[in-house]
Amino acid sequence: MQELKIEHLVKRYPGRDQVVAVNHVNVDVQAGEMLVLLGPSGCGKTTLLRCVAGLEDAQEGRIVLEGQPVFDSATGLNQPTHLRDIGMVFQNYSLWPHMTVQRNVEYPLRARGSPDRAKRAREVLEVVQCGHLADRYPAMLSGGQQQRIALARALAPRPKVMLLDEPLSNLDALLRVELRTHLRAIHRELGFTGIYVTHDQLEAFNLGTRVAVMNAGRIEQLDSASTVYERPATDYVARFLGIRNVLELRSEGGGWSSGAGRLEGDLGLFERHKGSLQLFLRPQALRLHVPGAPIAQVGHLSLAGGHIVESLYSGSEVDTVLRVGDVTLYASNPVGSGQFKPGDPVTVSFESRSALLYVDGKLAPQ
Ligand SMILES: Nc1ncnc2c1ncn2[C@@H]1O[C@H](COP(=O)(O)OP(=O)(O)OP(=O)(O)O)[C@@H](O)[C@H]1O
Ligand SMILES: [Mg+2]
Incomplete structure (x- = not known):
């Protein structure tokens, strides 16, 4: 069942350099799903959420909540926020400072005149593991506790x-991980439908039933977390995920070259393709060899003539920065998989199936 449907939504902010913050967005969020909006600062994540909440008026499109339109530019329908049956939690906890935790959580229930509000508030405080804090005021709580209370307050009316x-972005790293895990459990237990905004990919992959990657107001890819990670649909998504090794390829003398010289080995990956090709490689995919050492041919590619720039020990892995031709590459290998010092010559190889090939910016089919 679709709990929330967003159709052709457009939100422009007027001004000299008019910003299209949400640009023809279409999304269906299924009941019980946690859809994560992931993208860099300014790509329109907050604006999209605010449009769904009714805190921002879009210029075009339709928003349908459980089959009922709440916004429709064609008919002029624009239901106010308090009628939309939506719960919200933001970066700043925005609890009422003069109310106890219990009263804060009861607040949205009081506004609806729920008779069992005290009981419901206690229940939901237990869910966020803050039952023991009911009588405190927000100023007497840690950031993580305040955020749990804000979550409880939003969950209390069962939106x-x-x-x-x-x-979670105002919390320190350790608390973020803890609360993320807890949020995952709460979502599983209560099964609410959610949209979760973040620019942190780990948070997105941990929490998202599906992940939507946004770029300048548009949704660039909407897939399961594992598909977004393993098969980034565009070069933009690959870059956003931090895949740092990029080879811009050109066809040359029956083979393929880049700023890192000529690719040797199994070129089957490139058959059928022409146009502007880019190869993205994760640091873990690169293997380092002493020049002249044997390299597997079938299903492998290699680049010769490189040298080591820096080798950084990081506990379980060695991160190596190397230079091949004009290109800087980053390799990450388990400790003990070869000893290289800055200045050493090196040949790099990788399995062609570990490479992500983009043709005119789009991921080539495997
Ligand atoms: N009230 C406003 N008036 C004009 N432009 C705005 C307004 N609010 C947002 N914008 C612009 O709309 C675009 C999207 O902003 P938005 O806040 O939705 O981004 P975001 O993805 O949430 O970013 P962040 O990760 O930094 O929170 C940006 O270019 C921003 O400058
Ligand atoms: Mg934002």
Whole structure:
């Protein structure tokens, strides 16, 4: 069942350099799903959430909540926020400072006149493991506790849809991991439908039933977390995920070359392709060899004539920066997989199936 449907949504901010913050976005969020919006600063994540909440008026499109339109530019329908049955949690906890935790969580229930609000507030405080804090005031709580209370307050009226805008980004790294795990468990237990905004890919992969990667107001890819990670649909997504090794390829003398020289080995990957080709490689995919050492041919590619720039020990792995021709590459290999010093000559190889090939910016089919 679709809990939330966003159709052709457009939100422009007027001004001299008019910004199209949300640019023809179409998304269906299924009941019980946690859809994560992932993207860099300014790509329109918050604006999209605010449009769904009714805190921002879009210029075009339609928003449908459980089969009922709440916004429709064609008919002029624009239901106010308090009628939309949506719970919201933002980066800043925005609890009422003069109310106890219990009263904060009861607040949205009081506004609806729920008779069992005290009981419901206690229940939901237990869910976020803060039952013991009910009588405290927000100023007497840690950031992580305040964010749990904000979550409890949003969950208390059992909204159809929860909107969460970077709710963990004000917390320190350790607490973020803890609360992320807890949020995952709460989502599994309560099964609410949610949209969760973040620019942190680990958070997106941990929490997302599906992940939508946004670019300048558009959704660039919408897939399961594992598909986004393993098969980034465009070079933009690959770059956003931090895949740092990029070879811009050109066809030359029956083979393929880049700023890192000529690719040797099994060129089957490139058959059928022409146009502008880019090869993206994760650091873990690169293997380093002493020049002249044997390299597997079938299904492998290699680049010769490189040298080591820096070798950084990081505990379980050695991160190596190397230079091949005009290109800087980054390799990450288990400790003990070869000893190289800065200045050493090196040949790099990789399995062609570990390479991501983009033709005119789009991932080539495997
Ligand atoms: N009230 C506003 N008036 C004009 N432009 C705005 C307004 N709010 C946002 N924008 C612009 O709209 C675009 C999208 O902003 P938005 O806040 O949705 O981005 P975001 O993806 O949430 O970024 P961040 O990760 O930094 O929170 C940006 O270019 C921003 O400058
Ligand atoms: Mg934002």
